[in-house]
Amino acid sequence: MCKAVTTTTSASSMWTCCAVRCRWGGTSGICVAPPPMLASLVPALRAWVSDPRDIHLEAFGPASVPADPSTRSAPPPVAWEVRLARTGRTLVWDGRDANLLDFAERNGVPLESGCRVGSCGACQTRLMSGGVRYPDPPQHTIPAGCCLPCIGTPASALLLDA
Numbered sequence: 001m002c003k004a005v006t007t008t009t010s011a012s013s014m015w016t017c018c019a020v021r022c023r024w025g026g027t028s029g030i031c032v033a034p035p036p037m038l039a040s041l042v043p044a045l046r047a048w049v050s051d052p053r054d055i056h057l058e059a060f061g062p063a064s065v066p067a068d069p070s071t072r073s074a075p076p077p078v079a080w081e082v083r084l085a086r087t088g089r090t091l092v093w094d095g096r097d098a099n100l101l102d103f104a105e106r107n108g109v110p111l112e113s114g115c116r117v118g119s120c121g122a123c124q125t126r127l128m129s130g131g132v133r134y135p136d137p138p139q140h141t142i143p144a145g146c147c148l149p150c151i152g153t154p155a156s157a158l159l160l161d162a
Helices: 035-048 100-106
Strands: 017-024 027-033 055-060 080-084 089-093 125-129 158-160
Touching: 035 055, 080 100, 089 100
Parallel strands: 080 158
Antiparallel strands: 017 027, 017 055, 080 089, 125 158
């Protein structure tokens, strides 16, 4: 079983890093490193461990490591229209992406992001209409009329202030 890890803040600067903790063969390990290093390490760990749930990723600051698409649930059976008010674009969610942030990035729509796990609120976006579902309750408190694209998926057609 993987456990959450924490980071350290030095008096002189805030470190931007990611941490991965995993268990394999009765042994566990942790690695805290800059995102580029973990981006190359995590795929190897995923190939090495037998259960992807034995790998826990956590990002600090603007760092991030992409989610493993094999660990998410099956795509929803329906396609949802996702309208982006600021860009004027209308896209169709087909369930191919793990979350709305990945969906926006794949379609060339930049959104703010930080942790990519629903805990920092950096991606908080105004939800003008529609509903968003979350696989687990977010750690960040979401104000009414907003959503967290980093972990949310459409529950209906959406209009986002993006």
